[in-house]
Amino acid sequence: MFVIPSIANQDRFVELQQLRYVVAVAETNSFTRAAERCLVVQSALSHQIARLERELGVKLFERTSRRVRLTPAGSAFLPAARQCLDAAERAVAEAAAAVGEVRGRLAVGLIPTVAAVDIAAALREFRQRYPQVRISLHVGASDDLVEQVKQGVTDVAFLGLPTTAQPHGVVAHALARGRLVAVVAPDHPLATEPTVNLRRLATEVFVDLPAGTAGRAQSDQAFAAAGLTRDVAFEVTTADLIARLVGQGLGIGLLPAAYVPQLTGVTTIEVTDAPTRVEYVVWSRFTRTPAATAFLAILDIPTENRPDS
Known part of the structure:
Protein backbone atom coordinates (compact mmCIF):
# COMPACT_ATOMS: atom_id res chain seq x y z
CA MET A 1 0.00 0.00 0.00
CA PHE A 2 1.30 3.44 -0.97
CA VAL A 3 1.80 5.70 2.07
CA ILE A 4 2.64 9.39 2.15
CA PRO A 5 3.33 10.50 5.73
CA SER A 6 1.36 13.70 5.39
CA ILE A 7 -0.02 16.37 3.10
CA ALA A 8 0.91 19.87 4.26
CA ASN A 9 -1.64 22.67 4.34
CA GLN A 10 0.09 25.74 5.81
CA ASP A 11 0.72 24.70 9.42
CA ARG A 12 -1.58 21.66 9.30
CA PHE A 13 -0.84 18.12 8.14
CA VAL A 14 -3.33 15.60 6.84
CA GLU A 15 -2.30 11.97 6.68
CA LEU A 16 -3.56 9.62 4.00
CA GLN A 17 -4.54 7.14 6.68
CA GLN A 18 -6.81 9.76 8.19
CA LEU A 19 -8.42 10.24 4.80
CA ARG A 20 -8.99 6.49 4.52
CA TYR A 21 -10.68 6.49 7.91
CA VAL A 22 -12.94 9.42 6.98
CA VAL A 23 -14.01 7.74 3.75
CA ALA A 24 -14.66 4.45 5.55
CA VAL A 25 -16.85 6.09 8.21
CA ALA A 26 -18.73 8.08 5.57
CA GLU A 27 -19.44 4.95 3.53
CA THR A 28 -20.43 2.72 6.46
CA ASN A 29 -22.10 5.36 8.67
CA SER A 30 -20.41 3.63 11.57
CA PHE A 31 -17.10 3.96 13.40
CA THR A 32 -17.29 0.28 14.33
CA ARG A 33 -17.81 -0.97 10.78
CA ALA A 34 -15.23 1.50 9.45
CA ALA A 35 -12.65 0.16 11.91
CA GLU A 36 -13.42 -3.40 10.83
CA ARG A 37 -13.01 -2.43 7.18
CA CYS A 38 -9.70 -0.67 7.86
CA LEU A 39 -8.43 -3.52 10.07
CA VAL A 40 -7.80 -1.22 13.03
CA VAL A 41 -9.25 -0.96 16.52
CA GLN A 42 -12.09 1.52 16.80
CA SER A 43 -10.35 3.67 19.40
CA ALA A 44 -7.41 4.25 17.06
CA LEU A 45 -9.69 5.19 14.18
CA SER A 46 -11.77 7.53 16.35
CA HIS A 47 -8.60 9.15 17.72
CA GLN A 48 -7.22 9.83 14.23
CA ILE A 49 -10.48 11.35 12.99
CA ALA A 50 -10.75 13.53 16.11
CA ARG A 51 -7.15 14.62 15.57
CA LEU A 52 -7.91 15.49 11.96
CA GLU A 53 -10.96 17.51 13.01
CA ARG A 54 -8.80 19.49 15.44
CA GLU A 55 -6.22 20.15 12.76
CA LEU A 56 -8.88 21.30 10.30
CA GLY A 57 -10.82 23.27 12.88
CA VAL A 58 -14.15 21.74 11.80
CA LYS A 59 -16.31 18.76 12.70
CA LEU A 60 -16.55 16.20 9.90
CA PHE A 61 -19.15 13.95 11.54
CA GLU A 62 -22.18 14.35 13.75
CA ARG A 63 -22.11 11.59 16.34
CA THR A 64 -25.10 10.40 18.31
CA SER A 65 -25.82 7.19 20.17
CA ARG A 66 -27.85 5.97 17.18
CA ARG A 67 -26.05 7.16 14.07
CA VAL A 68 -23.09 8.86 12.49
CA ARG A 69 -23.48 11.24 9.57
CA LEU A 70 -21.42 13.81 7.73
CA THR A 71 -21.65 17.46 8.67
CA PRO A 72 -21.79 20.05 5.86
CA ALA A 73 -18.03 20.44 6.28
CA GLY A 74 -17.62 16.68 6.09
CA SER A 75 -19.68 16.50 2.92
CA ALA A 76 -17.45 19.17 1.37
CA PHE A 77 -14.30 17.37 2.55
CA LEU A 78 -15.24 13.88 1.34
CA PRO A 79 -14.88 14.26 -2.48
CA ALA A 80 -11.40 15.76 -2.14
CA ALA A 81 -10.41 13.04 0.33
CA ARG A 82 -11.42 10.39 -2.20
CA GLN A 83 -9.50 12.18 -4.92
CA CYS A 84 -6.36 12.27 -2.78
CA LEU A 85 -6.58 8.55 -2.07
CA ASP A 86 -7.24 7.77 -5.72
CA ALA A 87 -4.26 9.91 -6.75
CA ALA A 88 -2.02 8.06 -4.29
CA GLU A 89 -3.13 4.68 -5.67
CA ARG A 90 -2.66 5.91 -9.23
CA ALA A 91 0.87 7.08 -8.40
CA VAL A 92 1.80 3.60 -7.21
CA ALA A 93 0.11 1.97 -10.19
CA GLU A 94 1.83 4.26 -12.69
CA ALA A 95 5.23 3.66 -11.10
CA ALA A 96 4.70 -0.10 -11.25
CA ALA A 97 3.48 0.13 -14.85
CA ALA A 98 6.70 1.91 -15.81
CA VAL A 99 8.60 -1.29 -15.00
CA GLY A 100 6.02 -3.58 -16.59
CA GLU A 101 3.84 -4.41 -13.57
CA VAL A 102 0.10 -3.82 -13.28
CA ARG A 103 -1.04 -3.07 -9.74
CA GLY A 104 -3.64 -0.97 -7.96
CA ARG A 105 -7.35 -1.44 -8.29
CA LEU A 106 -9.93 -2.15 -10.99
CA ALA A 107 -13.46 -0.98 -10.21
CA VAL A 108 -15.97 -2.32 -12.73
CA GLY A 109 -19.62 -1.32 -12.95
CA LEU A 110 -22.35 -2.89 -15.05
CA ILE A 111 -26.07 -3.05 -15.63
CA PRO A 112 -27.69 -6.42 -14.79
CA THR A 113 -28.51 -7.26 -18.42
CA VAL A 114 -25.06 -7.00 -20.01
CA ALA A 115 -24.95 -9.54 -22.83
CA ALA A 116 -22.27 -8.32 -25.25
CA VAL A 117 -19.40 -9.30 -22.93
CA ASP A 118 -18.88 -12.29 -20.66
CA ILE A 119 -17.90 -10.21 -17.63
CA ALA A 120 -17.18 -13.17 -15.37
CA ALA A 121 -14.82 -14.78 -17.90
CA ALA A 122 -13.07 -11.47 -18.57
CA LEU A 123 -12.52 -10.82 -14.86
CA ARG A 124 -11.23 -14.37 -14.38
CA GLU A 125 -8.67 -13.89 -17.15
CA PHE A 126 -7.72 -10.50 -15.76
CA ARG A 127 -7.15 -11.88 -12.27
CA GLN A 128 -5.01 -14.69 -13.65
CA ARG A 129 -2.83 -12.24 -15.56
CA TYR A 130 -2.69 -9.50 -12.93
CA PRO A 131 -3.06 -11.05 -9.47
CA GLN A 132 -1.77 -7.91 -7.72
CA VAL A 133 -4.75 -5.83 -8.81
CA ARG A 134 -7.65 -5.52 -6.39
CA ILE A 135 -10.90 -6.06 -8.34
CA SER A 136 -14.30 -4.77 -7.30
CA LEU A 137 -17.60 -5.16 -9.14
CA HIS A 138 -20.95 -3.48 -8.61
CA VAL A 139 -24.27 -3.36 -10.42
CA GLY A 140 -26.16 -0.15 -11.09
CA ALA A 141 -28.24 1.87 -13.53
CA SER A 142 -26.59 3.20 -16.68
CA ASP A 143 -26.92 6.88 -15.77
CA ASP A 144 -25.47 6.29 -12.30
CA LEU A 145 -22.58 4.30 -13.74
CA VAL A 146 -21.66 7.12 -16.10
CA GLU A 147 -21.54 9.55 -13.17
CA GLN A 148 -19.36 7.14 -11.18
CA VAL A 149 -16.91 6.92 -14.07
CA LYS A 150 -16.80 10.72 -14.29
CA GLN A 151 -16.10 10.94 -10.56
CA GLY A 152 -13.38 8.30 -10.70
CA VAL A 153 -15.26 5.91 -8.43
CA THR A 154 -15.57 3.37 -11.25
CA ASP A 155 -12.84 2.68 -13.82
CA VAL A 156 -14.78 0.80 -16.50
CA ALA A 157 -18.56 0.47 -16.85
CA PHE A 158 -20.90 -1.46 -19.12
CA LEU A 159 -24.16 0.28 -20.05
CA GLY A 160 -27.32 -0.22 -22.06
CA LEU A 161 -28.98 2.84 -23.60
CA PRO A 162 -31.77 3.59 -26.07
CA THR A 163 -30.64 4.43 -29.58
CA THR A 164 -31.74 8.02 -28.88
CA ALA A 165 -29.17 8.44 -26.10
CA GLN A 166 -25.38 8.34 -25.83
CA PRO A 167 -23.01 8.45 -22.85
CA HIS A 168 -21.69 11.98 -22.29
CA GLY A 169 -18.58 13.14 -20.46
CA VAL A 170 -16.82 9.79 -20.83
CA VAL A 171 -15.05 7.83 -23.55
CA ALA A 172 -17.53 5.33 -24.99
CA HIS A 173 -17.17 2.30 -27.24
CA ALA A 174 -20.30 0.65 -28.66
CA LEU A 175 -20.26 -3.10 -28.10
CA GLU A 279 -24.56 -1.67 -25.15
CA TYR A 280 -21.49 0.46 -24.40
CA VAL A 281 -18.31 0.16 -22.42
CA VAL A 282 -17.16 3.51 -21.02
CA TRP A 283 -14.13 4.85 -19.18
CA SER A 284 -12.78 8.19 -17.99
CA ARG A 285 -11.86 10.96 -20.42
CA PHE A 286 -9.11 12.14 -18.10
CA THR A 287 -7.52 9.29 -16.16
CA ARG A 288 -7.26 5.69 -17.26
CA THR A 289 -5.35 3.54 -14.81
CA PRO A 290 -2.93 0.84 -16.00
CA ALA A 291 -5.36 -1.75 -14.64
CA ALA A 292 -8.25 -0.27 -16.65
CA THR A 293 -6.09 -0.21 -19.77
CA ALA A 294 -5.11 -3.84 -19.24
CA PHE A 295 -8.74 -4.89 -18.70
CA LEU A 296 -9.89 -3.16 -21.87
CA ALA A 297 -7.06 -4.86 -23.74
CA ILE A 298 -8.34 -8.27 -22.60
CA LEU A 299 -11.68 -7.32 -24.14
CA ASP A 300 -9.92 -6.18 -27.36
CA ILE A 301 -11.34 -2.68 -26.89
CA PRO A 302 -9.25 -0.03 -28.69
CA THR A 303 -8.32 2.83 -26.33
CA GLU A 304 -5.91 4.96 -28.31
CA ASN A 305 -7.13 8.05 -30.17
CA ARG A 306 -10.69 7.54 -28.98
CA PRO A 307 -12.92 10.63 -29.34
CA ASP A 308 -14.54 11.93 -26.17
CA SER A 309 -18.30 11.61 -25.87
Whole structure:
Protein backbone atom coordinates (compact mmCIF):
# COMPACT_ATOMS: atom_id res chain seq x y z
CA MET A 1 0.00 0.00 0.00
CA PHE A 2 1.30 3.44 -0.97
CA VAL A 3 1.80 5.70 2.07
CA ILE A 4 2.64 9.39 2.15
CA PRO A 5 3.33 10.50 5.73
CA SER A 6 1.36 13.70 5.39
CA ILE A 7 -0.02 16.37 3.10
CA ALA A 8 0.91 19.87 4.26
CA ASN A 9 -1.64 22.67 4.34
CA GLN A 10 0.09 25.74 5.81
CA ASP A 11 0.72 24.70 9.42
CA ARG A 12 -1.58 21.66 9.30
CA PHE A 13 -0.84 18.12 8.14
CA VAL A 14 -3.33 15.60 6.84
CA GLU A 15 -2.30 11.97 6.68
CA LEU A 16 -3.56 9.62 4.00
CA GLN A 17 -4.54 7.14 6.68
CA GLN A 18 -6.81 9.76 8.19
CA LEU A 19 -8.42 10.24 4.80
CA ARG A 20 -8.99 6.49 4.52
CA TYR A 21 -10.68 6.49 7.91
CA VAL A 22 -12.94 9.42 6.98
CA VAL A 23 -14.01 7.74 3.75
CA ALA A 24 -14.66 4.45 5.55
CA VAL A 25 -16.85 6.09 8.21
CA ALA A 26 -18.73 8.08 5.57
CA GLU A 27 -19.44 4.95 3.53
CA THR A 28 -20.43 2.72 6.46
CA ASN A 29 -22.10 5.36 8.67
CA SER A 30 -20.41 3.63 11.57
CA PHE A 31 -17.10 3.96 13.40
CA THR A 32 -17.29 0.28 14.33
CA ARG A 33 -17.81 -0.97 10.78
CA ALA A 34 -15.23 1.50 9.45
CA ALA A 35 -12.65 0.16 11.91
CA GLU A 36 -13.42 -3.40 10.83
CA ARG A 37 -13.01 -2.43 7.18
CA CYS A 38 -9.70 -0.67 7.86
CA LEU A 39 -8.43 -3.52 10.07
CA VAL A 40 -7.80 -1.22 13.03
CA VAL A 41 -9.25 -0.96 16.52
CA GLN A 42 -12.09 1.52 16.80
CA SER A 43 -10.35 3.67 19.40
CA ALA A 44 -7.41 4.25 17.06
CA LEU A 45 -9.69 5.19 14.18
CA SER A 46 -11.77 7.53 16.35
CA HIS A 47 -8.60 9.15 17.72
CA GLN A 48 -7.22 9.83 14.23
CA ILE A 49 -10.48 11.35 12.99
CA ALA A 50 -10.75 13.53 16.11
CA ARG A 51 -7.15 14.62 15.57
CA LEU A 52 -7.91 15.49 11.96
CA GLU A 53 -10.96 17.51 13.01
CA ARG A 54 -8.80 19.49 15.44
CA GLU A 55 -6.22 20.15 12.76
CA LEU A 56 -8.88 21.30 10.30
CA GLY A 57 -10.82 23.27 12.88
CA VAL A 58 -14.15 21.74 11.80
CA LYS A 59 -16.31 18.76 12.70
CA LEU A 60 -16.55 16.20 9.90
CA PHE A 61 -19.15 13.95 11.54
CA GLU A 62 -22.18 14.35 13.75
CA ARG A 63 -22.11 11.59 16.34
CA THR A 64 -25.10 10.40 18.31
CA SER A 65 -25.82 7.19 20.17
CA ARG A 66 -27.85 5.97 17.18
CA ARG A 67 -26.05 7.16 14.07
CA VAL A 68 -23.09 8.86 12.49
CA ARG A 69 -23.48 11.24 9.57
CA LEU A 70 -21.42 13.81 7.73
CA THR A 71 -21.65 17.46 8.67
CA PRO A 72 -21.79 20.05 5.86
CA ALA A 73 -18.03 20.44 6.28
CA GLY A 74 -17.62 16.68 6.09
CA SER A 75 -19.68 16.50 2.92
CA ALA A 76 -17.45 19.17 1.37
CA PHE A 77 -14.30 17.37 2.55
CA LEU A 78 -15.24 13.88 1.34
CA PRO A 79 -14.88 14.26 -2.48
CA ALA A 80 -11.40 15.76 -2.14
CA ALA A 81 -10.41 13.04 0.33
CA ARG A 82 -11.42 10.39 -2.20
CA GLN A 83 -9.50 12.18 -4.92
CA CYS A 84 -6.36 12.27 -2.78
CA LEU A 85 -6.58 8.55 -2.07
CA ASP A 86 -7.24 7.77 -5.72
CA ALA A 87 -4.26 9.91 -6.75
CA ALA A 88 -2.02 8.06 -4.29
CA GLU A 89 -3.13 4.68 -5.67
CA ARG A 90 -2.66 5.91 -9.23
CA ALA A 91 0.87 7.08 -8.40
CA VAL A 92 1.80 3.60 -7.21
CA ALA A 93 0.11 1.97 -10.19
CA GLU A 94 1.83 4.26 -12.69
CA ALA A 95 5.23 3.66 -11.10
CA ALA A 96 4.70 -0.10 -11.25
CA ALA A 97 3.48 0.13 -14.85
CA ALA A 98 6.70 1.91 -15.81
CA VAL A 99 8.60 -1.29 -15.00
CA GLY A 100 6.02 -3.58 -16.59
CA GLU A 101 3.84 -4.41 -13.57
CA VAL A 102 0.10 -3.82 -13.28
CA ARG A 103 -1.04 -3.07 -9.74
CA GLY A 104 -3.64 -0.97 -7.96
CA ARG A 105 -7.35 -1.44 -8.29
CA LEU A 106 -9.93 -2.15 -10.99
CA ALA A 107 -13.46 -0.98 -10.21
CA VAL A 108 -15.97 -2.32 -12.73
CA GLY A 109 -19.62 -1.32 -12.95
CA LEU A 110 -22.35 -2.89 -15.05
CA ILE A 111 -26.07 -3.05 -15.63
CA PRO A 112 -27.69 -6.42 -14.79
CA THR A 113 -28.51 -7.26 -18.42
CA VAL A 114 -25.06 -7.00 -20.01
CA ALA A 115 -24.95 -9.54 -22.83
CA ALA A 116 -22.27 -8.32 -25.25
CA VAL A 117 -19.40 -9.30 -22.93
CA ASP A 118 -18.88 -12.29 -20.66
CA ILE A 119 -17.90 -10.21 -17.63
CA ALA A 120 -17.18 -13.17 -15.37
CA ALA A 121 -14.82 -14.78 -17.90
CA ALA A 122 -13.07 -11.47 -18.57
CA LEU A 123 -12.52 -10.82 -14.86
CA ARG A 124 -11.23 -14.37 -14.38
CA GLU A 125 -8.67 -13.89 -17.15
CA PHE A 126 -7.72 -10.50 -15.76
CA ARG A 127 -7.15 -11.88 -12.27
CA GLN A 128 -5.01 -14.69 -13.65
CA ARG A 129 -2.83 -12.24 -15.56
CA TYR A 130 -2.69 -9.50 -12.93
CA PRO A 131 -3.06 -11.05 -9.47
CA GLN A 132 -1.77 -7.91 -7.72
CA VAL A 133 -4.75 -5.83 -8.81
CA ARG A 134 -7.65 -5.52 -6.39
CA ILE A 135 -10.90 -6.06 -8.34
CA SER A 136 -14.30 -4.77 -7.30
CA LEU A 137 -17.60 -5.16 -9.14
CA HIS A 138 -20.95 -3.48 -8.61
CA VAL A 139 -24.27 -3.36 -10.42
CA GLY A 140 -26.16 -0.15 -11.09
CA ALA A 141 -28.24 1.87 -13.53
CA SER A 142 -26.59 3.20 -16.68
CA ASP A 143 -26.92 6.88 -15.77
CA ASP A 144 -25.47 6.29 -12.30
CA LEU A 145 -22.58 4.30 -13.74
CA VAL A 146 -21.66 7.12 -16.10
CA GLU A 147 -21.54 9.55 -13.17
CA GLN A 148 -19.36 7.14 -11.18
CA VAL A 149 -16.91 6.92 -14.07
CA LYS A 150 -16.80 10.72 -14.29
CA GLN A 151 -16.10 10.94 -10.56
CA GLY A 152 -13.38 8.30 -10.70
CA VAL A 153 -15.26 5.91 -8.43
CA THR A 154 -15.57 3.37 -11.25
CA ASP A 155 -12.84 2.68 -13.82
CA VAL A 156 -14.78 0.80 -16.50
CA ALA A 157 -18.56 0.47 -16.85
CA PHE A 158 -20.90 -1.46 -19.12
CA LEU A 159 -24.16 0.28 -20.05
CA GLY A 160 -27.32 -0.22 -22.06
CA LEU A 161 -28.98 2.84 -23.60
CA PRO A 162 -31.77 3.59 -26.07
CA THR A 163 -30.64 4.43 -29.58
CA THR A 164 -31.74 8.02 -28.88
CA ALA A 165 -29.17 8.44 -26.10
CA GLN A 166 -25.38 8.34 -25.83
CA PRO A 167 -23.01 8.45 -22.85
CA HIS A 168 -21.69 11.98 -22.29
CA GLY A 169 -18.58 13.14 -20.46
CA VAL A 170 -16.82 9.79 -20.83
CA VAL A 171 -15.05 7.83 -23.55
CA ALA A 172 -17.53 5.33 -24.99
CA HIS A 173 -17.17 2.30 -27.24
CA ALA A 174 -20.30 0.65 -28.66
CA LEU A 175 -20.26 -3.10 -28.10
CA ALA A 176 -23.51 -4.32 -29.62
CA ARG A 177 -26.96 -3.27 -30.76
CA GLY A 178 -29.97 -5.49 -30.12
CA ARG A 179 -33.77 -5.55 -30.05
CA LEU A 180 -35.95 -6.16 -27.05
CA VAL A 181 -38.32 -9.11 -26.91
CA ALA A 182 -41.46 -9.75 -24.89
CA VAL A 183 -41.32 -12.23 -22.02
CA VAL A 184 -44.51 -13.81 -20.71
CA ALA A 185 -45.50 -16.67 -18.43
CA PRO A 186 -45.58 -20.07 -20.17
CA ASP A 187 -49.37 -20.25 -19.74
CA HIS A 188 -50.03 -16.70 -20.91
CA PRO A 189 -52.41 -16.39 -23.93
CA LEU A 190 -49.57 -14.80 -25.94
CA ALA A 191 -47.13 -17.63 -25.22
CA THR A 192 -48.09 -19.56 -28.36
CA GLU A 193 -47.83 -16.55 -30.67
CA PRO A 194 -44.68 -16.36 -32.87
CA THR A 195 -44.73 -12.56 -32.95
CA VAL A 196 -46.57 -9.66 -31.34
CA ASN A 197 -46.63 -5.88 -31.76
CA LEU A 198 -46.54 -3.00 -29.31
CA ARG A 199 -50.24 -2.24 -29.76
CA ARG A 200 -51.17 -5.72 -28.54
CA LEU A 201 -48.67 -5.55 -25.71
CA ALA A 202 -50.09 -2.21 -24.56
CA THR A 203 -53.24 -4.02 -23.41
CA GLU A 204 -51.22 -6.00 -20.83
CA VAL A 205 -49.94 -5.18 -17.36
CA PHE A 206 -46.15 -4.73 -17.30
CA VAL A 207 -43.26 -5.48 -15.00
CA ASP A 208 -40.38 -3.11 -15.73
CA LEU A 209 -37.45 -1.19 -14.34
CA PRO A 210 -38.08 2.06 -12.42
CA ALA A 211 -39.29 5.09 -14.37
CA GLY A 212 -36.48 7.43 -15.34
CA THR A 213 -33.82 4.76 -15.75
CA ALA A 214 -32.13 4.17 -19.10
CA GLY A 215 -33.32 0.56 -19.11
CA ARG A 216 -36.91 1.73 -18.83
CA ALA A 217 -36.57 4.65 -21.27
CA GLN A 218 -36.13 2.53 -24.38
CA SER A 219 -39.52 0.87 -23.83
CA ASP A 220 -41.30 4.05 -22.74
CA GLN A 221 -40.05 5.88 -25.81
CA ALA A 222 -41.14 3.10 -28.15
CA PHE A 223 -44.70 3.06 -26.80
CA ALA A 224 -44.88 6.87 -26.81
CA ALA A 225 -43.64 7.02 -30.41
CA ALA A 226 -46.41 4.59 -31.39
CA GLY A 227 -49.00 6.76 -29.63
CA LEU A 228 -49.61 4.09 -27.00
CA THR A 229 -49.78 4.04 -23.22
CA ARG A 230 -49.22 1.04 -20.98
CA ASP A 231 -49.76 0.05 -17.39
CA VAL A 232 -46.49 -0.60 -15.52
CA ALA A 233 -47.83 -1.98 -12.26
CA PHE A 234 -44.58 -3.49 -10.96
CA GLU A 235 -41.31 -1.55 -10.87
CA VAL A 236 -38.26 -3.57 -9.86
CA THR A 237 -34.52 -3.04 -10.05
CA THR A 238 -33.24 -6.23 -11.70
CA ALA A 239 -34.05 -8.20 -14.83
CA ASP A 240 -34.04 -11.43 -12.83
CA LEU A 241 -36.84 -10.12 -10.64
CA ILE A 242 -38.75 -9.02 -13.74
CA ALA A 243 -38.53 -12.60 -15.00
CA ARG A 244 -39.64 -14.04 -11.65
CA LEU A 245 -42.73 -11.85 -11.49
CA VAL A 246 -43.52 -12.49 -15.15
CA GLY A 247 -43.16 -16.22 -14.56
CA GLN A 248 -45.81 -15.99 -11.85
CA GLY A 249 -48.25 -14.39 -14.29
CA LEU A 250 -48.24 -10.98 -12.60
CA GLY A 251 -47.43 -9.16 -15.82
CA ILE A 252 -45.32 -9.23 -18.96
CA GLY A 253 -41.95 -7.66 -19.66
CA LEU A 254 -39.61 -6.38 -22.35
CA LEU A 255 -35.99 -7.48 -22.09
CA PRO A 256 -32.95 -7.56 -24.40
CA ALA A 257 -33.06 -10.52 -26.78
CA ALA A 258 -29.40 -11.35 -26.15
CA TYR A 259 -29.99 -11.54 -22.39
CA VAL A 260 -33.17 -13.63 -22.10
CA PRO A 261 -31.68 -17.05 -23.05
CA GLN A 262 -30.21 -17.26 -19.54
CA LEU A 263 -33.65 -16.84 -17.93
CA THR A 264 -35.90 -19.72 -16.95
CA GLY A 265 -39.64 -19.97 -16.37
CA VAL A 266 -40.66 -17.49 -19.08
CA THR A 267 -41.55 -17.66 -22.77
CA THR A 268 -40.01 -15.29 -25.31
CA ILE A 269 -41.94 -13.65 -28.16
CA GLU A 270 -40.46 -11.55 -30.96
CA VAL A 271 -41.86 -8.00 -31.13
CA THR A 272 -42.25 -6.79 -34.70
CA ASP A 273 -41.81 -3.10 -33.82
CA ALA A 274 -39.56 -3.63 -30.82
CA PRO A 275 -37.35 -0.92 -29.33
CA THR A 276 -33.59 -1.28 -29.70
CA ARG A 277 -30.81 -0.68 -27.21
CA VAL A 278 -27.06 -0.21 -27.60
CA GLU A 279 -24.56 -1.67 -25.15
CA TYR A 280 -21.49 0.46 -24.40
CA VAL A 281 -18.31 0.16 -22.42
CA VAL A 282 -17.16 3.51 -21.02
CA TRP A 283 -14.13 4.85 -19.18
CA SER A 284 -12.78 8.19 -17.99
CA ARG A 285 -11.86 10.96 -20.42
CA PHE A 286 -9.11 12.14 -18.10
CA THR A 287 -7.52 9.29 -16.16
CA ARG A 288 -7.26 5.69 -17.26
CA THR A 289 -5.35 3.54 -14.81
CA PRO A 290 -2.93 0.84 -16.00
CA ALA A 291 -5.36 -1.75 -14.64
CA ALA A 292 -8.25 -0.27 -16.65
CA THR A 293 -6.09 -0.21 -19.77
CA ALA A 294 -5.11 -3.84 -19.24
CA PHE A 295 -8.74 -4.89 -18.70
CA LEU A 296 -9.89 -3.16 -21.87
CA ALA A 297 -7.06 -4.86 -23.74
CA ILE A 298 -8.34 -8.27 -22.60
CA LEU A 299 -11.68 -7.32 -24.14
CA ASP A 300 -9.92 -6.18 -27.36
CA ILE A 301 -11.34 -2.68 -26.89
CA PRO A 302 -9.25 -0.03 -28.69
CA THR A 303 -8.32 2.83 -26.33
CA GLU A 304 -5.91 4.96 -28.31
CA ASN A 305 -7.13 8.05 -30.17
CA ARG A 306 -10.69 7.54 -28.98
CA PRO A 307 -12.92 10.63 -29.34
CA ASP A 308 -14.54 11.93 -26.17
CA SER A 309 -18.30 11.61 -25.87
